[in-house]
Amino acid sequence: MTSLPEPAKFALSSTGGRWLRAWLTRHLQTFFYTLGLLSRAPLASFLTAAVIGMALALPAGLYVLLDNVQDATRGWDGSNEISLFLQLEVADGEAETTAARLRDWPEVGVARVITREQALEEFRELSGFADVMDAFSSDNPLPAVIVIEPAVDAGDAAAMEKLLGRLGALPEVDFAQFDLAWLKRLYAILRIVERGVLVLATLLAAGVLLVVGNTMRLGIESRRQEIEIAKLFGATDAFIRRPFLYSGLLYGVLGGVIAWVSVWICFMLLGEPVQRLTALYSSDYRLQGLAPWASVALVTGGALLGLFGSWLSVGRHLAAVEPS
Amino acid sequence: MIEFHDVTKRYPNGHEALRNVNLRVESGAMAFITGHSGAGKSTLLRLTTLLERCTRGQVLVGGHNLSRLSRRRIPYFRRNIGVVFQNHRLLMDRTVFDNVALPLVIAGHSHAEVGRRVRAALHKVGLLGRSRAFPVTLSGGEQQRVGIARAVVHRPRILLADEPTGNLDPELSREIMGLFESFNHVGVTVLIATHDISLITGLGYDILTLEDGSFVPGAGAVT
Numbered sequence: 001m002t003s004l005p006e007p008a009k010f011a012l013s014s015t016g017g018r019w020l021r022a023w024l025t026r027h028l029q030t031f032f033y034t035l036g037l038l039s040r041a042p043l044a045s046f047l048t049a050a051v052i053g054m055a056l057a058l059p060a061g062l063y064v065l066l067d068n069v070q071d072a073t074r075g076w077d078g079s080n081e082i083s084l085f086l087q088l089e090v091a092d093g094e095a096e097t098t099a100a101r102l103r104d105w106p107e108v109g110v111a112r113v114i115t116r117e118q119a120l121e122e123f124r125e126l127s128g129f130a131d132v133m134d135a136f137s138s139d140n141p142l143p144a145v146i147v148i149e150p151a152v153d154a155g156d157a158a159a160m161e162k163l164l165g166r167l168g169a170l171p172e173v174d175f176a177q178f179d180l181a182w183l184k185r186l187y188a189i190l191r192i193v194e195r196g197v198l199v200l201a202t203l204l205a206a207g208v209l210l211v212v213g214n215t216m217r218l219g220i221e222s223r224r225q226e227i228e229i230a231k232l233f234g235a236t237d238a239f240i241r242r243p244f245l246y247s248g249l250l251y252g253v254l255g256g257v258i259a260w261v262s263v264w265i266c267f268m269l270l271g272e273p274v275q276r277l278t279a280l281y282s283s284d285y286r287l288q289g290l291a292p293w294a295s296v297a298l299v300t301g302g303a304l305l306g307l308f309g310s311w312l313s314v315g316r317h318l319a320a321v322e323p324s
Numbered sequence: 325m326i327e328f329h330d331v332t333k334r335y336p337n338g339h340e341a342l343r344n345v346n347l348r349v350e351s352g353a354m355a356f357i358t359g360h361s362g363a364g365k366s367t368l369l370r371l372t373t374l375l376e377r378c379t380r381g382q383v384l385v386g387g388h389n390l391s392r393l394s395r396r397r398i399p400y401f402r403r404n405i406g407v408v409f410q411n412h413r414l415l416m417d418r419t420v421f422d423n424v425a426l427p428l429v430i431a432g433h434s435h436a437e438v439g440r441r442v443r444a445a446l447h448k449v450g451l452l453g454r455s456r457a458f459p460v461t462l463s464g465g466e467q468q469r470v471g472i473a474r475a476v477v478h479r480p481r482i483l484l485a486d487e488p489t490g491n492l493d494p495e496l497s498r499e500i501m502g503l504f505e506s507f508n509h510v511g512v513t514v515l516i517a518t519h520d521i522s523l524i525t526g527l528g529y530d531i532l533t534l535e536d537g538s539f540v541p542g543a544g545a546v547t
Contacts, residue, residue: 010388010481012393225413226415231399232373233430233474234403235430236400239399
């Protein structure tokens with residue numbers, strides 16, 4: 001009886017040792033291979049990246065615009081004054097005594113009187129209606145005003161409201177108002193817009209996932225034969241998935257860069273007219289573009305969306321490709 | 325090296341491609357499977373590479389019971405086998421070099437190692453000079469030789485071929501057979517499915533004939 005040598009069992013794992021180097025090699029190979037694939041169809045790759053770029057540019061641009069509006073109005077928030085418009089028949093001297101009385105209130109910090117003459121002068125200077133005002137010169141239509149800086153915490157809306165009510169009830173006072181009520185309304189509107197941008201960004205991010213996912217699905221379809229052959233020669237799922245994940249990542253990075261450039265171009269175009277507008281308000285405010293951290297966040301966000309989109313799609317569609 | 329024990333393969337549509345098949349190909353042997361198309365040759369090879377699993381019976385390859393091999397291990401199992409196809413199944417958008425390099429890249433070999441082994445394999449099949457060419461520019465015989473180079477470049481223990489000479493004229497077919505024999509001489513277990521009986525008779529290897537999903541009793545088949 002002849003006994004054949006027992007055949008050694010097949011090895012069923014990748015060769016061990018120096019795995020870090022093997023891992024690096026594999027990823028570098030895949031990276032450059034994927035880069036090659038994308039550059040072989042430059043127009044198609046660019047279009048895919050451009051769609052992602054536009055989807056990212058819209059919320060990014062709106063965000064920066066919003067940031068600018070908030071920035072431009074931030075300085076105004078600090079002053080939190082109440083103007084008391086006195087009755088027309090209240091004389092300047094009476095106004096001073098009223099102001100002195102008010103200074104004794106614990107809720108009142110500073111009370112400053114603008115006499116009727118000062119009010120007229122200020123209006124003449126700022127409004128540009130000097131000539132018209134001169135026509136009324138015999139009869140000053142403006143009342144004296146007491147400007148109050150409350151000692152109450154500006155954030156305490158109830159206390160402010162109560163103070164406003166007490167001041168408005170004084171017999172000398174025609175009416176009392178917060179100077180910056182309109183600014184508060186603007187902030188409320190900005191918060192709504194901010195929320196809107198967030199919703200829009202979420203929707204467009206979902207759009208990016210779909211675009212990347214669909215691109216991957218088409219890629220898998222067109223490289224079906226290659227995937228089958230690779231599986232026949234022992235490619236793991238990870239091996240086959242890797243180039244798709246890399247291309248998703250690259251699409252995302254490219255899309256992020258395109259978005260950044262688009263936003264930059266838009267703000268270049270807007271910069272000059274905005275500066276002309278702010279000059280009219282005698283402000284030297286300048287439009288701010290994307291901050292460095294926001295630029296990094298934009299490109300990183302694009303990369304993550306691309307990676308996630310391809311991961312979602314590739315997992316679903318690769319399983320359908322089995323060699324025959 | 326390859327053992328089939330009472331293997332039956334039934335497809336979901338009820339067709340029985342293999343019926344109680346027994347087979348044993350020793351390590352380092354070379355054998356042929358013949359039969360008409362539809363006799364079950366391809367199914368037998370597909371069971372050997374785990375493209376499909378058998379319905380009943382046991383398939384043992386390289387010491388592994390394939391019905392117990394988890395899905396996760398299948399890729400590593402396949403790296404021990406080289407496969408040659410009738411229509412060669414080369415990737416037309418890749419150079420000859422890249423086609424042959426595929427199994428090595430999959431196994432994660434270094435760049436230098438890949439280059440060295442691919443050149444050796446192409447030298448062996450006589451196509452070293454065409455490594456930068458694309459497969460479409462090659463003749464049918466040359467394409468099949470590239471397919472063979474790809475199947476052996478990772479030095480598999482088993483070489484499987486499904487009608488490797490199906491599209492070639494007799495002279496080229498003999499040349500291809502000579503290549504398979506040379507790999508067998510260095511210890512590779514070779515199993516070839518072919519219907520070209522005139523080509524393989526007289527070569528002195530086991531010839532197993534499949535008919536309607538069963539082996540016809542005769543030399544080589546273990547019943």
